[in-house]
Amino acid sequence: MKHVALLTEGTQPVSEAVVKQHREYLTELRQKGLLASSGPFENITGGLLIYNVAEFDAALEIIGNDPIVQNGCRRFELYTWANQD
Numbered sequence: 001m002k003h004v005a006l007l008t009e010g011t012q013p014v015s016e017a018v019v020k021q022h023r024e025y026l027t028e029l030r031q032k033g034l035l036a037s038s039g040p041f042e043n044i045t046g047g048l049l050i051y052n053v054a055e056f057d058a059a060l061e062i063i064g065n066d067p068i069v070q071n072g073c074r075r076f077e078l079y080t081w082a083n084q085d
Contacts, residue, residue, distance in 0.1 A: 004080075
């Protein structure tokens, strides 16, 4: 089971410093095996994150600790994904 976070425009502007912190956070998640894939959308503001965690609450904690969310630059919707891989 995986969980997918859909990031959309937040209430605060995005700064280079927050983007740097966000990317460093994603690198840590990848190194721990918690992040399967991620990337921005090209035609709208936001992006998609796919987590390798079985529990919804674990994914909620991960996205809640993301600097881009904590700083109000992005809002999120979190879904459990029954991928077919």
